Amino acid sequence: MQFPITAILPELRATLATHTRLVLEAPPGAGKTTQLPLALLDAPWLEGRKLLMLEPRRVAARAAAGFMAAQLGERVGETVGYRIRFDNKVSARTRIEVVTEGILTRMLQDDPLLEGIGAILFDEFHERHLASDLGLALALDVQASVRDDLRIVVMSATLDGESLSRWLDAPRISSAGRSFPVHVDHFAARRDEALEHQVKRAVVDAIAAHPGDVLVFLPGLREITAAQRLLEGALPGIDILALHGELPVEQQSRLLQPDADGRRRIVLATNVAESSLTLPGVRVVIDSGLAREPRFDPNSGFSRLDTVAIAQSSADQRAGRAGRVAEGHAYRLWPESKRLDPQRRPELSQVDLAALALELAAWGGSDLRFVDAPPPGTLASARDLLQRLEAITPDGHISERGRRMLALGTHPRLAAMLLSARDNTSRALACDLAALLEARDPLRSRSDALAERWQALSSFRNGRTPADANRSALAAIDAAAMQWRRRLRIDTAPPAQIATHELGALLAHAYPDRIARQHPSDPRRYQLSNGRGARLFDDSALYGEPWLVIAELRHEAREALILRALPVDERRLRADFAPHWRESDEVRWDTAKQALLSERIERFDGIVLSARPAGKIDPDLAAAALTEAVRESGLDLLPWNDTLAQWRIRVQCLHAWMPELALPDFSDAALLATLDDWLRPAFVSLRRIDALDTSALSEALRGLVDWSLRQRIDALAPTRTLVPSGLERTIEYALHDDGTPASPVLAVKLQELFGLAETPRIADGRIALTLHLLSPGGRPLQVTQDLRGFWDRTYPDVKKEMKGRYPRHPWPDDPWNATATHRAKPRGT
The missing domain is CATH 3.40.50.300 (P-loop containing nucleotide triphosphate hydrolases)
Structure with a gap:
């Protein structure tokens, strides 16, 4: 059978004989999916090993395997086979395996050496599925580190093949398609x-x-x-x-x-x-x-x-x-x-990256080459969730539990729930929940009770489909739950009836961040363990439940709306999440009272269960509370004076002007981020923020700079400078709104600079001062950084205008050789 790609198969074979990467552009119908793998089977470099071909969809994977097997006159599972979720047809004879995306990732994670695999073909890469991008990144890492003979072929119909080939450093070959107008x-x-x-x-x-x-x-x-x-x-x-x-x-x-x-x-x-x-x-x-x-x-x-x-x-x-x-x-x-x-x-x-973050933790690093890098903020949030699920350690390494979760091949939330079940009956129930959470809603009603979905599923199994339920949706959920039981090797059938809180106890392990307690003063409001708030519908089926686990929320401006949830028993939560229940003394700053409050607080994660007055305030807790108050309200809460504020600005200016000094960053953001290092020790033994005086604040702040560097700061960014009149005048330092240094200002009467040709400079001569030249009455006459140009071009006009107004002050024709002075001329001269 001839396909448009047939004409370039010899070129493809020859290119892969000398290159380990290749980009193939071919439109739909060219035959790339079914003809290239067969054409490579006897390639010398393959040495009898397998070809893996990644297909984004199960339908396409089965169809491609079936078509190739038919071309060989065989059944699927002989030379050509496939592996998809919950189904595979391969044998010891299989040389071409068509796999879906999650399967490829598992194969790479389980055997990074890819023993027995000679090439990986990424079909339909233009669809840019997350698993395709991850699979390519992992395959490139394997190729670069341990398998330089591994062939990687990226096939696409509509992606920009030229830019992809440049990124991969790979040859690019294009095929015509079989296409009519x-x-x-x-x-x-x-x-x-x-x-x-x-x-x-x-x-x-x-x-x-x-x-x-x-x-x-x-x-x-x-x-x-x-x-x-x-x-x-x-x-x-x-x-x-x-x-x-x-x-x-x-x-x-x-x-x-x-x-x-x-x-x-x-x-x-x-x-x-x-x-x-x-x-x-x-x-x-x-x-x-x-x-x-x-x-x-x-x-x-x-x-x-x-x-x-x-x-x-x-x-x-x-x-x-x-x-x-x-x-x-x-x-x-x-x-x-x-x-x-x-x-x-x-x-x-644009998707949740929890599964990707877990894969990266299992791989042992996140410095992989992605065509497009994962968004850092989304990835950081995913890692926070994985820590809550105990899938990774605080330093980012995968835990043993995380490896077991990964092996289940589903979202980490669902994997955590499936692993939490204590016996086969609970595991079968967890399979039901996993199937319900992954599926579209089987009920037509807007009820927020997730238990009603499970009850509809149970009724369906007993031949009684509820009137408000979609029968085909329940059938699909039942089939998915059965697949989960088969995968987990659970022979026990799901129970027909359950106690009220059994589902919630399981769901809590998928959503530990959404365990919620009823607000003590408003039964429709709940506080979540992640510290946020949520509320029930007005006609909620969950009204009156003291504890919930929330599977779905609608985030709104003030409080989220609970869309799906299950009740859960507090005793079970205390048993299953024992480390998360804590009682401790806490000290906080009360802004309204301008005082420290000490309380004995009982918490479940971010939920405050009870609070009562505590005894004597611990000095360390007091210092921590005062520091936190500054962190929340900002540095303006501290007792700055002009001298200390100017010193801080001088350090910030030198930090920008002379980076080789390696001065610390004194910006608001940097100081707030390090409050515990420099400010908290100053608050020890204090009970109020205003008890910290300027002297103690200055000592705390200056302590961030070595003594020798402090001397250099005064030399390189002095507060005063000697002018030709013999007096010292103040230099004012300032920052722009974006935190960059403004030009330092020297305000001085014009007569005090007679005889000075060059603009004064600081910071080892790198920074010219901005001169505010003042009249004898202290009013500004000129702002300049070019004193020589002022004397040459502007001074004659200033002299003409000012001489009549200030006749008792000198206005020499030759300011270069005149004597600088801060005084008026003696009377009678």
Whole structure:
């Protein structure tokens, strides 16, 4: 069988014989997914080892493996096999393994040497999934450190191959696609028209106007189901088929073959049909312009699938599906004036990074080469969560518990919950919860009781689907829970009935940061263990529960709204989270009373359970409380005087002007960050902030600078300077709003500088003073840093104007040789 890529297979083989990295650009339909792995099987450098090919989606992984196996006249699992979540078909004979993204990461983590693997092919890399980016970063690290013979091939249909090849330092080869012209039309929606009705109109129009099958791109299963219901009644005799990631293998196989009876087909698909799959007979594409993509949802703490507009690259790729076998047509269901982003944004810039942070901890470092680096703030938050889950140590190393969590291949929150179960019945219940949390809501009601979802699942298992439940959603959750039990090797069936707080006790291990206690004065408000607040709906099913574990929140300006939660028993929390219950004396500064308060506080993490007056205030706690008050209110709370403030500014100026002095940073941010080092000792034995005098503050601040450097500060940035009149005048130092030094100012009467040609300088001559030249009455006449130029050009005009106004002061014609003075002329002269 000939494919467009067939012509360049010899070039690809030759390039990989001499290079260990390669970028392959090939549009959909070129055959890169199924032809390149087969062409490399007998490459000498492979030496009989395996090829791994990464596919972003399970449907595509199974389809690619099936097509390659069929070309060899074999069944899947012989020379060609696949591994996906909860399913694999490989054997001792398998030389090509098609794997999904999480599987590749596990293989790399379990065997960094990649024994028996000769090459890794990253298919559809333009989709920029988080696991693809991580897999490539890990593979590059392996190649650079221990496997310089490992081949890495990055294949893409729409990514900028030139920039990627530069980044990888790899040759780039491009293949033509099998493509015919595609005519693009924009099919406008009517006023307030639902998507499924617009799809129906477009499909009916396409069936009437154009030959061939129709491929409709929709964002998800809900939209597919709605459109399928409408079309089945409107187009009798035409097959209406769905294609999505949850479809059984048999139905997927049916879609990849022409209709046995030659009937026209309409395929309603998610973006799984964008790449890696070839649907025969498609001549028309109808594109909603929408897709479900992961976005970090702070409400749940997970990445959720949001409906978003696709990128232009995806729109082009979807349209190209209509031109695979003959001239085609594409209907776009958005206005022609709408502008799309050129390329997809990488997932790691917009999703929760807890799983990535755990993978990096397991790998032993975070200095990997990513095409786009993970956002530092998001990564830091993820590591904070992992510490709460006891998956990593405070210094960032993975714990033994963290390794067990990683092996489960799910979000660290769910992994922590699954590991917390004490017996098989609890583990089966945890599997139910994991399936519920990962799935779409099976209830149509807006109840905030997560227990009602589990009860609906239990009823479904007993043949009684609740009226407000979605049966297909419950079936999917039941199947996912079964897969989890199989994976954890749990033979015990989930219980049919449970005690009120059993689910909450499990969920607390997934959300230790969202364990919440009812506010003592307002039963609808709760304080969370992370220190934040939340409230219930007005008609909440959880009203009256003293303790909750919150699975989903809606973050709002003041307090978050609780969307899904479970009650939990305090006794169980005390048993399971014993180290988090603490009682200690705490001292704090009361701003209103301007006094220290000492209390005996009982806490569960950030939740204050009780507070009562304590006895004598401990000096160290008092110093810590006063220091914290300054940290919260700012340095202006301290007793600065002009002399100390100017000394601090002089140090800041020299810090910028002469970095070789290695002076400490005296900016507000730096001083506030180090209060415990320099200010806290000064507060020991004090009970009030105003008990700290300027002398003690000065000593504390100056203590940050070595004595020898203090002498240099006075020499390099003096407070006063001698002028030609014989007097010392003050130098004023200042900073701009952004903290950078302003030019230091010397304000002096003009007559005191007679005979001085050059502008005075400080900081070893690096910084010129700004001269504020004053009249005899102290009013400014000129501001300059060029004294010589002033005498030459400006002084004659100043003299002419000022001589009549101040006749008793000298205004010589030759200021260069006149005697400097601060006095007026004697009377009578």
